[in-house]
Amino acid sequence: MKTTVLDSLNQGLISALKADSSVHLLGEDILDPYGGAFKVTRGCSTAFSMQVIPTPISEAGLAGVTAGMALRGLRPVLEIMFGDFTTLIADQLINHISKFRWMYNDSVTLPLVIRTPMGGRRGYGPTHSQSLEKLFMGVPGLTVLVPANFSVGIHSPGSILENTILNTDSPVLFIENKMQYLQPLLTAETLADFEVDLRYDPTDINQQYPIYCLSIKGAPSAAVTISAYGFCAELARQAQLKLAFEEEIFTELIIPTRLSPFALQPLMDVVARTGKILLIEEGTRSLGWGAEVGTLLAETLGDKLKQVKRLAALETPVPAAVSLETGMLPQQEDIEALLRKMSA
């Protein structure tokens, strides 16, 4: 049986609980046999009953409780069942959790990981399908991570989660994606058609958060650079593969795992080569990740940058009906269409 992103995250949690008894897992409905709404915490309460705390439906309070635990030397991990519910923890994230270290003149640590699944394509409708991570990017003192569905080199979704839980002394919002959960992890073997280059942001001193650069093996130089994260990165990879083999349109795909703080350096030389970037995200288009990255590129590359395009969700709530939701969220066909235009 293939290892999925879900399996990997689950193993990461179990390894962290095993490695350090100060790691505590809190969340709603996380006890076995249910094991969490998306099963990421499956098995944890059975193996580590003293470290797993099932909770009332109190997201705002729980964010505070775990912050207090972290300030007093534990390493809590909080599951927020749906990413949509991060609105309920916004006060804690923005006015408490992200501020304490700096505001207290670096006299405390706050090792807290808050995990939550974002994303649609499952027909859950307006309040259970959103990608709200843009609300939390650019908040000083808060790191926003998003795993990719790769197990390449020393990194996998689970290893990134485990290392973050065990080694990071600052608060982290760890964004998972519901569609990613059941995807098989892609390895060097399954990525045989690709050249995979691992890069790191120079400020990521311990090289914990890889940036994957994918190009088609043996292909001529790329015409367009793509950057995407989460499930959209997988859609982009499928589009990249299809266009290369069916239409001889060659692209490079850059997948970051740390969205905020965001560093441009690893993207810069690739984009400077093609001069064209397509930025893809599942959240709504305006004032988001793509807007920030596009601006950074324009500021840095000047006239070496010839074209910036963004692909994102339409500016409406996420509809429940399959036909409406498909029309609202970016699809693989949309990526392909844009790449055809941009490479022409």
Added chain:
Amino acid sequence: MTLEEDYYRDMLRIRRFEETVLDEFKRGVFSGTTHTSIGQEANAVGVIRQLLPDDIILTNHRCHGHFLAYGGDMRALFAELMGRQTGICGGRGGSQHIHYKNLYSNGVQGGIVPIAVGMALAEKQKKSEAAVVVFIGDGTLGEGVIYEAFNMASLWSAPLLIVVENNHIAQTTPTEYALAGDIRMRFQAFGIPALELDTSSVMEIAGNTFQLMREVHEDYSPRALILNTQRFGPHSKGDDTRSEEVVALLKEQHDPLAIMERQLSSASVSSIRSEVEQEVKAAFETALADPVARMEGRA
């Protein structure tokens, strides 16, 4: 020095510190904002002086008294309010965002209560035997997250004392315009034993807190203390909408310093007064001469 004299001195330090802050604000020594607890000093001293060395304090925007009663350095507090490098947090936090030893404050209402619960649970998990005290006001009873926190504190038996300083006015809104029902019943609904005191006597608050903290430590479970109190100063600087007569009457009836002075000899009162005057003056002047905080990072 007797305990009564000691507590009186602690309350006077808070009073004179805050009076100095309000006076000097007018002269431009301080900038930004501040919230004083003039009239409420007995709460800070009566509660905090009962804590054990490892116990933890969570406090709010009105935190100067808690910091000073905890043993915080007056010069560092002046310096923090003046934006000096020698401030408690190097000027980053200011009046309402401080961390010193086991005391933490923040300026947004409500959010510190679940944090206090988490800290209490962490100490219990670590078997450290430390307990936590969180201070809120009557205004914060309007914030929903505190009820999530009360529920979890009781559910998970957190060693926590919740102190409500009910000064009967939230900024400018009288409590009766903002609060339905009964404060004590709020705690009872969550199974948290609550004691309500109608006093500005520091000795009475101290004695009752001592007993409550013993219960918190021994039973590893939460308790609540509701302190009916009066604030004589403005919410912030110049925003008191009450008439001078109303405030004067409150002061006449509820001043914790006056209550204590009636129990002490006039010689001891005047000696403590002059000692505190000197301390406040020296702390203020030292802080004023300290270097101004500088921001780094802008290229």
